Amino acid sequence: MRMRYKPWATKELDACPFFIRHPEQYLGKWHSLFPRSQPVELELGCGKGLFLAALAPANPQVNYIGVDLKDTVLGPAKRNLEAAYREAGREPDNIILTAMNIERIADSMGPEDTVQRIYINFCNPWPKKKHHKRRLTHPRQLENYKKILVPGGEIAFKTDDDDLFADTLEYLAESGFVVTEKTYDLRALNRPDDIPTEHELMFVERGIKIKALWAKLA
Known part of the structure; x- marks a missing residue:
């Protein structure tokens, strides 16, 4: 989904305490940007941040x-996050936003920047075979994620695209991940921890079933 140009975005983000303008400058230093040392x-692909x-x-x-x-x-995304924290009566002290080409995430995040979980929600399916390497779940990308995931770290993935889901199951196995749970109809699971995204709600309204999986780094 193409976003319209927001002439106000640059100025607001530059003044935002939880936005990082040049992520490559923080390679190996992401944990230090938070006031509390925690997972x-x-x-x-966080989109509008909903x-x-x-x-x-x-989850402070x-x-x-x-x-x-x-x-x-x-x-x-910045505005939506600010509104959510105001409603919760909290300061946005456990969130960072940054802009980067995810295909080049290794330029900005390395082994010192460990994460417990990576969420990939409704990424571009890149249906043409010649573009498959650009998929966020392609083995080329999974190898980058392995460098920052803790042992036993998890990938949580949602999509409306059947082919991408089937291929992602193969990609994960090829890259040494173990799928611990999968579903071809996420709404039917009624998981209490599921947070519907903007795209998810749109697809559900159209009667499209949401595919989801959870995979751990072996």
């Missing part, structure tokens, strides 16, 4: 990092 979870806005204020015992490609997206 870190990472969302790749998933993290529901998750981060409710976890630090969160939200990544997307451009300020165009992260401007609304």
Whole structure:
């Protein structure tokens, strides 16, 4: 989904205490950006931030990092997060937003920047075979994630795309991950910890079943 240009986003993000402008400058230093030393979870492709806005204020015992490609997206994410923290009566002290090309995440995050869990929600399926290497669940990317996941760390993945889901199951096995749970109809599970994303609600309204899996690094 293409986001419209937000002329206000750059100025607001530059003034935002939880936005990082040049993530490559923090290679090996992400943990130091949080006031409390505690587990870190990472969302790749956080979009408008609605998933993290529901998750981060409710879990102060976890630090969160939200990544997307451009300020165009992260401007609304910043506003949504601020609103969620105000409603929770808390300061946004366990959240960081940053813009980066996720295909080059290794330039900005390394083995010192350990995370417990990586969320990948409704990423671009890149259906053409020649573009498969650009998928966020492709083995080329999974090898990068393995460098920052703690032993036994987890990937949580959701998609509406059948082919991407089937291929991702193969990618994970190829890269040494063990799928601990999977479903071809997430809504039927009624998981109490599930937080619907903007895309998820849109697809459900259209009658499209959501595929999801949870995989651990062996």
